Amino acid sequence: MHSFGYRLNGLLTFSVTILAIMCAIASLSDNLNTPSPSAEIQVMNINWFQKQPQGNDEVSLTMNISADLQTLFTWNTKQLFIFVAAEYETPKNSLNQVSLWDAIIPAKEHAKFWIHTSNKYRFVDQGNNLRGKEFNLTLHWHVMPKTGKMFADKIVLTGYSFPEEYR
Amino acid sequence: MGLIGDTVDSIKSIQTRQLLNQAVSLGMVVTSALIIWKALMCITGSESPVVVVLSGSMEPGFKRGDILFLHMSNDPIRAGEIVVFNVDGREIPIVHRVIKVHERQDSGEVDVLTKGDNNYGDDRLLYAQGQQWLHRHHIMGRAVGFLPYVGWVTIIMTEKPIIKYILIGALGLLVITSKD
Numbered sequence: 507m508h509s510f511g512y513r514l515n516g517l518l519t520f521s522v523t524i525l526a527i528m529c530a531i532a533s534l535s536d537n538l539n540t541p542s543p544s545a546e547i548q549v550m551n552i553n554w555f556q557k558q559p560q561g562n563d564e565v566s567l568t569m570n571i572s573a574d575l576q577t578l579f580t581w582n583t584k585q586l587f588i589f590v591a592a593e594y595e596t597p598k599n600s601l602n603q604v605s606l607w608d609a610i611i612p613a614k615e616h617a618k619f620w621i622h623t624s625n626k627y628r629f630v631d632q633g634n635n636l637r638g639k640e641f642n643l644t645l646h647w648h649v650m651p652k653t654g655k656m657f658a659d660k661i662v663l664t665g666y667s668f669p670e671e672y673r
Numbered sequence: 674m675g676l677i678g679d680t681v682d683s684i685k686s687i688q689t690r691q692l693l694n695q696a697v698s699l700g701m702v703v704t705s706a707l708i709i710w711k712a713l714m715c716i717t718g719s720e721s722p723v724v725v726v727l728s729g730s731m732e733p734g735f736k737r738g739d740i741l742f743l744h745m746s747n748d749p750i751r752a753g754e755i756v757v758f759n760v761d762g763r764e765i766p767i768v769h770r771v772i773k774v775h776e777r778q779d780s781g782e783v784d785v786l787t788k789g790d791n792n793y794g795d796d797r798l799l800y801a802q803g804q805q806w807l808h809r810h811h812i813m814g815r816a817v818g819f820l821p822y823v824g825w826v827t828i829i830m831t832e833k834p835i836i837k838y839i840l841i842g843a844l845g846l847l848v849i850t851s852k853d
Contacts, residue, residue, distance in 0.1 A: 587790065602774065603774040608790075610790065655818045
């Protein structure tokens with residue numbers, strides 16, 4: 507009952523159990539945080555707006571993105587993955603979400619930022635429905651913890667629209 | 674020397690009834706593990722409720738050796754979610770983030786494009802020949818939670834099977850030679 511094997515087994519089981527409980531508590535402590543993030547996106551310029559040979563609309567735009575996401579960080583946060591998606595509706599599709607830009611924020615100090623950028627990923631529609639269409643720009647964030655449950659939320663900014671004609 | 678002597682003595686003193694008892698206990702442990710695994714599959718709605726991260730394509734968020742807890746529900750798939758999907762013809766599932774979603778008005782069917790956080794381009798190169806989008810039936814689950822480093826045990830056992838055999842051999846020896 508007191509051989510080396512039994513003692514090792516007992517020790518391992520106990521330490522794994524304690525580690526698991528600590529991870530669970532760390533994850534639960536994230537619920538105590540009440541975040542108050544803010545963000546603003548301006549479309550500075552529509553660089554070009556064309557119809558591809560295959561028939562799909564494509565647009566390139568330049569945005570000013572500024573946000574303060576510092577309150578989302580807790581001691582259990584490893585990084586914040588944020589991205590800006592354009593969301594709009596077309597006759598064929600009830601929802602289209604196209605990610606335009608994303609970034610990883612590794613620490614609280616970097617969570618208050620301002621960036622001037624064109625879209626990192628190509629903005630291509632399924633079809634040619636974009637002329638004159640209104641769209642929302644949504645800033646999504648995904649909190650990736652050091653251990654435990656991941657959670658996500660977003661801020662929806664409305665009032666953007668495409669030009670009436672290709673250019 | 675004493676440890677080996679004790680082991681040899683205890684192997685010599687095995688009786689049939691005791692051996693059968695231990696075989697049944699071992700069987701119970703294995704079946705309990707299987708029951709827990711299948712129950713997890715039911716609760717999370719996913720074919721594999723826990724996966725190990727095998728590549729570095731989602732760094733620095735998920736490193737090789739982390740494990741992810743998956744959950745599948747009928748909620749619509751939205752951009753930003755981390756999904757686990759199977760490509761036809763590939764056996765290893767891939768864990769990447771959804772960057773584009775196009776959902777049909779009438780049927781609710783959805784076209785999805787994914788990309789690893791640490792990759793430069795999207796996953797179209799990984800999809801099957803001629804496939805531009807993923808559909809709902811390719812997706813096995815969404816990642817909802819994560820534990821670091823725990824998956825290294827699985828990676829080591831898969832990549833160096835000799836360690837698996839040593840471990841199972843040692844466990845078997847421990848079970849046989851224990852007095853209870």
